[in-house]
Structures are given as C-alpha cells and as structure tokens.
Amino acid sequence: MRVLILFLLCAACLSACNTDAGEKTQLTQEQIVAQIRTLESALAQNLSQPAIDTATADSLIDKAMRYANSFPQDSLSPQFLFRAADVARGIGEQGLAVTLWGKVAKVYEGSRYAPESLFLLAFTLDNDLRDTSRARQAYEEFLEQYPKHPLANDARELLKVLQSGKTPEEMIREFQQQH
DSSP: OHHHHHHHHHHHHHHHHHHHHHHHHHHHHHHHHHHHHHHHHHHHHTTTSSSOOHHHHHHHHHHHHHHHHHOTTSTHHHHHHHHHHHHHHHTTOHHHHHHHHHHHHHHTTTSTTHHHHHHHHHHHHHHTSOOHHHHHHHHHHHHHHOTTSTTHHHHHHHHHHHHHTOOHHHHHHHHHHHO
16 A cells, blocks of 8 residues: 555656646746846946956857757747857857857858858958958858848958958058058
C-alpha cells in the first residue's frame, strides 16, 4: 500500500512538472526578451561614458544569440542579432559582428534588417578588418540583391574605392586636390 501511495505521489509530481514545462518555455522566452531589453537600455544609458561596459555588451550579445538559436522563427530574432552585431562591433569584436550580420543577411533575408546587415558586413570587412576581397564580394552581393536600397549609392562608391586599389587616405588627398 505504501509503495502504491509513493508511486502515485511520484506520478503526480511528474505530471505537475510536465504541465509547467510548456508554461516555463513561454516564460523563458518572455524573460529572455525582457533581459535583452534591459541590457539594451543599460547600454544606451551608458553611451555618454568614456568606456563601454563590455560585461553588459557581452551579456547582450550572448542572450541575443541564444534567443535566435532557441526561437529562430520569431520575428525578434533578426532584430536582436542585428543589434548584437552592432554592439559587437562597438566593443571591437568585428569578426563576431560580421558573423552575426551575415546570419541576419542569409537566414533572415526577408527581414527588414537583412539589407542593412549585408551592407554593414561589407563595410566592417572593408573598414575595420581590411579584408578587401570579402568586402568587395559583400558589396557586390548587396548591390545585386538591393540595387534600389537607400544605401546602394554608398555601396557603389565604397566598391569603387575598393576596385581602385587606393587607400582611403589616397582617395581623400585626391578629392582635396580636385576641390
């Protein structure tokens, strides 16, 4: 009889845990969104500070990546990854920024964040990482996919600079001499 009661108690506990699992998943998603929003606010409030709070930035990037991996179909995923890439670039993690913008551009190509992600990927490869070959490819891909985007003229001009083989400093000097 004790064994039967113990078995029923265990079954009841397991059953209760299983019914909470669905609710917990929903709460977990909402909690992650709230945490990301809180971290974004904290970083925005500290923009006037001379040093970036890298711990908060790292936490934001981590949570955004986890969110996108856990909820890849959610409409917030490309937004969170886009912002995380921007934060990554801001703390000097340009390689991570390129990776995150690349994911937004490819996985979420229908998202409103995809065009700007591809442009910023190209710009970061060009300006920060000095990877002219990959930058050229990314600018060309951007122009092929989004020829009428507001950033298309900027992409064309930056691509011309890359194709000229001149450094930005040389281009500035030439511009100053012409004007």
